[in-house]
Amino acid sequence: MHCHLDLYPEPRQQAEAIGKSGSYVLSVTTTPSAWLQTQALSADHPRIKTALGLHPQLAAERLGELSLFDRLLPQARYVGEVGLDGSAECKPFWGEQVRVFDHVLASCALAGGRVLTIHSRNAATQVLDALQHHHGYGVAILHWFSGTKKELRRAVDMDCWFSVGDAMARSNKGRELLALIPSNRVLTETDGPFVTHRGSPISPGHCDHVVSFLSGQWGLDELATRTLIVRNFRQVISL
Template sequence: MIDLHVHLDLYPDPVAIAEECVKRDLFVLSVTTTPSAWPGTSALAGNAARIRTAIGLHPQIAQERHNELGLFEELLPKSRYVGEIGLDGAPELKATWNVQRRVFEEILGLCAAAGGRIMTIHSRRAATPVLEALASRHGAGVAVLHWFSGSRRELQRAIDQGCWFSVGPAMLNGEKGRAMAAMMPRDRILTESDGPFAQIDGRPLYPWDASAAETMLGSIWGLDAKDVESQLMENLRRLTTQLSS
């Protein structure tokens, strides 16, 4: 099972959640919202071979944390994964838009200078600006658009640009999310939970709830559980070898 986007450090008992991930033999990409959160979040993985920690600077707090870009650059050599980064075009964040763009563009530049990273990217109400920024920084690495919610046209552009996608139960619970997933290339999709932010039936999702996304993808693709798991594991293998190929 794969959870390519989860905020391990934001659960009430993150140590217990990390231990349960190890017991269940999950592949987990634990994302962070600030560079200063990375050392502590990374420590949650301990020696777990299948838990990775991404260095992030979330667009929703870029205004408050843009001064951590220096720390981001300092930490970048320590991880092949970056996230959560991106842009958020929600009306309540309009005043922070210019700072968001500057931070995102600088992060992409740092990733390119470092030889590229696997990046998990937030693009709520901002898919086109995110895709434009990615197009201007081809060397930044492999973009995985987390919980994509743009238009069909924007999705097609993302596909044409070679983007990957991570989808979770909360996204696939809606008709639009399922329609989007059906358009995405089967060999560029991975599962996520986005816990503890994402919820279903009023409860936060956990990394192992990504299994529900597998079931939903099976319904969309017309495949049984074994074939879905095989496809996703092959996708993960390809994704994690992208930068070394």
């Protein structure tokens, strides 16, 4: 439910591989101007969906693309990567981040709601506050959640979903958080090409490691774990 297909060195080859595998993959974008070209990568692969995004780390320099976001939104069922980033390097343009995220949520609400994949690094409380303020935005999937346990419980109470990947399952904090996420709110992601596997960018649909981890955590065999994750996915897209 979250990878950057357009940022792989050979995105068309990755799209072909996804098509052959039969995986469902949500390809996110970091700017509205990248959406049409990224969507074209999946023209022959109906199980690859492209999300319309404006990444918080690019909020200041791409603020002018909000009007393009609004023009493209009627064509997009998914929105992402969007959200807020409270890291030190992003604090100088926090105001622009808030303006962009509020605009995105308001636009999604006006459009009848969308499925959103949301960045919340060092800003989980502020992201959740924004979601509470904008009723009708749609369905929130918190990508690679790294907030506190208290913030996680709040997100669960707010009916948020969580997309989790290899990197989360490999860190102590990530495993602690995964233990608290209800199994019926979990989706898988890769965040490729930013996550690596054996020294190379992880492929967009390579979720074997995190599925194996979740299988052990939930006390299910891997087939039952995959079945549950697919069921969760189908519920999300039905909302």
